[in-house]
């Protein structure tokens with residue numbers, strides 16, 4: 001089983017709105033290129049014990065974010081991607097969304113620690129509908145099921161700016177290739193940017 005998917009707490013999962021169970025605050029290191037940070041984590045969030053390989057791979061392989069933004073970390077967890085984006089594009093408006101309230105708390109704290117108190121960390125429903133993103137980065141919540149995932153992606157990819165790009169990391173065993181086909185069928189031109197250890201990085205353009 002992948003490290004990132006061990007966070008079942010009683011009957012709740014890392015993508016629960018309010019994970020139950022005892023808390024177990026901790027920290028994990030994230031080193032990618034020039035980025036070297038220590039992030040607060042806790043039980044009940046994705047990859048609580050170690051930053052997920054897919055997330056590190058995405059950050060190491062996908063192009064650096066545009067400096068102007070706005071940027072979005074979709075399904076931010078404790079904010080590995082958001083913190084990296086915040087460091088690499090320090091002036092860009094930055095958004096991080098998740099449905100897990102514990103993840104949102106941690107992501108807020110991690111962005112504050114690394115100099116981005118201006119970033120907006122919130123539930124997906126709280127992002128004003130007129131915000132358009134120059135880039136979206138995501139290790140998306142595959143485990144919520146195909147139909148729900150398609151709905152989430154259609155919603156956020158529909159909010160890419162005209163010249164925007166999205167970068168998604170998805171494991172082959174969790175359906176990366178059929179997801180790429182579905183995105184192309186829906187009119188989001190999608191290509192495989194890179195592939196390693198069963199993970200694919202998908203680059204998605206705005207709908208044509």
Ligand SMILES: C[S@@+](CC[C@H](N)C(=O)[O-])C[C@H]1O[C@@H](n2cnc3c(N)ncnc32)[C@H](O)[C@@H]1O
Nearest residue numbers: 014015046055075076077098099100139140141
């Ligand atoms: C695979 S984890 C990635 C977490 C983090 N970005 C990382 O790389 O460690 C996916 C995240 O998506 C969140 N999620 C689940 N459903 C969601 C939804 N409808 N909208 C936004 N985020 C969601 C989960 O709570 C989880 O934190």
